[in-house]
Amino acid sequence: MIQKKELTFEDSLIDYLQNLGGEKQWKYEKEIKTTDGLWENFKKILEINNADVLNEPLSDSEFSQVKNEINKLDTPYDAGKFLYGLNGVSQVEVNLDDGRHVYLTVFDQDQIGAGNTVYQIVNQIERPAKITGKQDRRFDTTLLINGLPIIQIEEKADGHDAREALNQMHQYIAEQQYTDIFSTVQILVSITPHDVRYMANTTSDLFNTDFAFRWQQEEDNKPVLDWKVFANQFLAIPMAHQMATNYMILDGTKNHQMIKVMRPYQVYATRRVIDKIRMHDFQMGPQELGYVWHTTGSGKTITSFKTAWLAQRLPKVDKVIFLVDRVALTNQTVDEYNAYDPDSDGKDGVIMDTANIGILSRRLREKKSGIIVTSTQKMDRLVSGKENFKYDKNVV
Incomplete structure (x- = not known):
């Protein structure tokens, strides 16, 4: 029965x-x-x-x-x-x-x-x-x-x-x-x-x-x-x-390789951001389009990575910059993002590290699209250290 x-x-x-x-x-x-x-x-x-x-x-x-x-x-x-x-x-x-x-x-x-x-x-x-x-x-x-x-x-x-x-x-x-x-x-x-x-x-x-x-x-x-x-x-x-x-x-983390499917709120957040970027007119100058809010332990790294990764694939986006608020977090974020990047074998993927502001400046001016991971401190030093710092690429 x-x-x-x-x-x-x-x-x-x-x-x-x-x-x-x-x-x-x-x-x-x-x-x-x-x-x-x-x-x-x-x-x-x-x-x-x-x-x-x-x-x-x-x-x-x-x-x-x-x-x-x-x-x-x-x-x-x-x-x-x-x-x-x-x-x-x-x-x-x-x-x-x-x-x-x-x-x-x-x-x-x-x-x-x-x-x-x-x-x-x-x-x-x-x-x-x-x-x-x-x-x-x-x-x-x-x-x-x-x-x-x-x-x-x-x-x-x-x-x-x-x-x-x-x-x-x-x-x-x-x-x-x-x-x-x-x-x-x-x-x-x-x-x-x-x-x-x-x-x-x-x-x-x-x-x-x-x-x-x-x-x-x-x-x-x-x-x-x-x-x-x-x-x-x-x-x-x-x-x-x-x-x-x-x-x-x-997730290509060494010795812990697996696939992960996103939770519904992660999907909704990512989709909202991508839709906003897709409709954005970059000719209108800098704008704050929004933010994603997650509580501790809810998968912020996955949501932020997937959002950044999908954004850098959009035709009108030249660069995606992921800013961390502490220099010590840069390497950790790069390692996690590289593990998640399907185009990466541990190197040569879309994730770009910035060991110093010289490399950050070079990454910004390269034609290659991708995700630049850097700290707010490095970005502040780069921008404030150069008068009339100009950058005409479409950046998220």
Whole structure:
């Protein structure tokens, strides 16, 4: 009886997702029920989106190179790095049978909710046991972007705690079920008719339901408990795609690599700032557009980094300057930001340090965009030490 209720709820969710507003819609692929079917679906989308470099469908040997790249993704962090790619474009390198060496685009973050991005729903995917002695599994609902599983949803019938579904997904992780094509899953969602929680995918040893969040209303921070409201606000396109990309953190801290999904108030704060900057006319001169207020322990570093990082990607922004109020905080902030920067391998990313005011001056005048981290003391010495200090770039 419980199983029947859960399947009915699952069907309702799938029907609802297909009818959410927007330029792009989720499409239910009811024929796909196996891992092989997922691979074949991904292959077709990859071929269509790269028709300009492919003369014909990928052969088995050619596609095996693509599969190998995905199968090598051992952790959600590895998957996040793969999905981000280089400057937001994820590609796989393939040696074609005709001798050509090509790069096939898997994701392009400039095409979130637009372009040739494909959004699909599959459900009840059969997953044979990966570990001897463990049972076969069947996943509830999976949201695919360009053919790859990105958001995994497990439903529970009314009367059940949403955390039951989270514990179920923890078990799947321990059983190595989020491997092969499912290694790309970024967000886990547990949902009942009257409660929803979401969290970043993780490894079994780091799994912690304390980092499973409820979505909140922007106007009053009240938790969203109704599944339809959550679907409208979180799972609609482009928001679902943005949550899995723009509002994810790839934390590359040495020996502690993981992905982190932002809390609702962090998302709202970041989005408000970016919208303000996007609409700002820099020809009007210096203006105070606003500020973000977070309490202690609420994730200020993540919000400030993501806001600065997204701002420096805007076409009309030349530089983003992050000022800290103590010189001692500069190195700490640079280290944290470098760990979060998806373009960084510990160096050569978008984060720029300033050991002295000479380097600060040079950073400001360089054509390279990015985030300059410096102290209020250094900036004050630079500006006050030069009469008529002029700077004509668009700075946030």
